[in-house]
Amino acid sequence: MNKRGGEKLLSVWWFFVLTVVGVGIVVSVLMFYSAEEDTRSLESEILYNKIVDCVVDNGVLIQGISNKEFDLTKTCNLNEKVINEEKLFYIKINILDENGKSLREPIVGGSGGFPTQCEIQKPDENGKTTGAKHYAKCFERTINILYGDGKNGKLGILTASNNLGRKIGATENV
Amino acid sequence: MGEGRKFLLIKDKRGEDIFPNVIFIVINILFFSMLMLFVFKASTGAMVYEQAYSKQIALLIDYSKPKTDIKIDFSKAIAVAKDNKKTSDLVKIDDVNKEVIVTLSSQGGYAFKYFSDYNVETEMVDNFLVIRVKEKGEVKNE
Numbered sequence: 001m002n003k004r005g006g007e008k009l010l011s012v013w014w015f016f017v018l019t020v021v022g023v024g025i026v027v028s029v030l031m032f033y034s035a036e037e038d039t040r041s042l043e044s045e046i047l048y049n050k051i052v053d054c055v056v057d058n059g060v061l062i063q064g065i066s067n068k069e070f071d072l073t074k075t076c077n078l079n080e081k082v083i084n085e086e087k088l089f090y091i092k093i094n095i096l097d098e099n100g101k102s103l104r105e106p107i108v109g110g111s112g113g114f115p116t117q118c119e120i121q122k123p124d125e126n127g128k129t130t131g132a133k134h135y136a137k138c139f140e141r142t143i144n145i146l147y148g149d150g151k152n153g154k155l156g157i158l159t160a161s162n163n164l165g166r167k168i169g170a171t172e173n174v
Numbered sequence: 175m176g177e178g179r180k181f182l183l184i185k186d187k188r189g190e191d192i193f194p195n196v197i198f199i200v201i202n203i204l205f206f207s208m209l210m211l212f213v214f215k216a217s218t219g220a221m222v223y224e225q226a227y228s229k230q231i232a233l234l235i236d237y238s239k240p241k242t243d244i245k246i247d248f249s250k251a252i253a254v255a256k257d258n259k260k261t262s263d264l265v266k267i268d269d270v271n272k273e274v275i276v277t278l279s280s281q282g283g284y285a286f287k288y289f290s291d292y293n294v295e296t297e298m299v300d301n302f303l304v305i306r307v308k309e310k311g312e313v314k315n316e
Binding site for chain 1: 202205212219221225226228229237240272280281282283284286289290291292309310
């Protein structure tokens with residue numbers, strides 16, 4: 001066998017290079033395509049919009065929200081199990097008068113750990129945020145509303161989502 | 175001596191055997207072709223589309239109000255499912271767990287939760303997926 005050709009064909013070094021390149025490309029591609037598409041920020045914004053649409057009617061706070069028996073999930077067509085049991089979402093509604101005084105205790109639902117995660121992710125004075133990718137993504141706004149007999153007030157809503165999908169195996173019953 | 179045997183003895187202008195060089199080139203071409211095929215398969219595979227479609231459908235359901243019909247172009251998903259020899263049950267709505275489950279291959283699928291408490295029905299019309307969002311308790315196929 002020709003010496004130079006034989007060297008190329010049988011070179012352990014060349015097979016090592018091929019293996020490293022191959023494994024590198026396979027691992028990179030698998031990592032890239034198995035990465036989760038993060039829709040949590042979008043979802044928390046959708047949840048916020050849904051709550052505003054539900055509790056505010058033409059700028060006026062709906063009747064009954066100040067009652068202690070007010071059921072947010074039922075009124076706003078939110079699934080009780082997903083919101084309160086599965087701990088994937090968080091909702092906090094603060095109803096304030098024009099001086100910022102609470103008109104009732106906050107309406108809260110979902111995972112109690114999320115407000116801390118939202119707080120941690122808030123940008124500091126330099127505008128930098130922590131890159132905590134496993135923390136819930138949050139959306140918070142305060143809007144002006146009218147309540148009662150046309151009094152001015154504010155509605156503060158914080159929503160958060162940590163809803164990540166899951167892959168289903170071939171044998172899993174769905 | 176057979177033709178194949180003769181080929182093994184062919185030499186280039188410098189008198190060196192061609193056969194090992196040919197084998198070397200063929201192995202390299204095979205290796206890189208397999209890598210390219212893998213990258214192409216991974217980028218157009220069911221895994222990517224299952225996740226994209228399940229999230230898109232779940233977000234659309236959450237964004238909708240009751241009595242809304244949504245029509246999604248599902249042709250790409252159908253093509254991917256056909257490549258994987260799957261033709262039915264591409265999208266399921268698990269009304270108990272509030273999950274959208276998209277399955278485009280026989281190797282499982284992807285599930286994504288939605289938070290709205292609606293009755294949701296899906297139907298395939300040609301290459302489109304029609305999602306019907308109804309009030310909870312509303313009669314099916316009304």
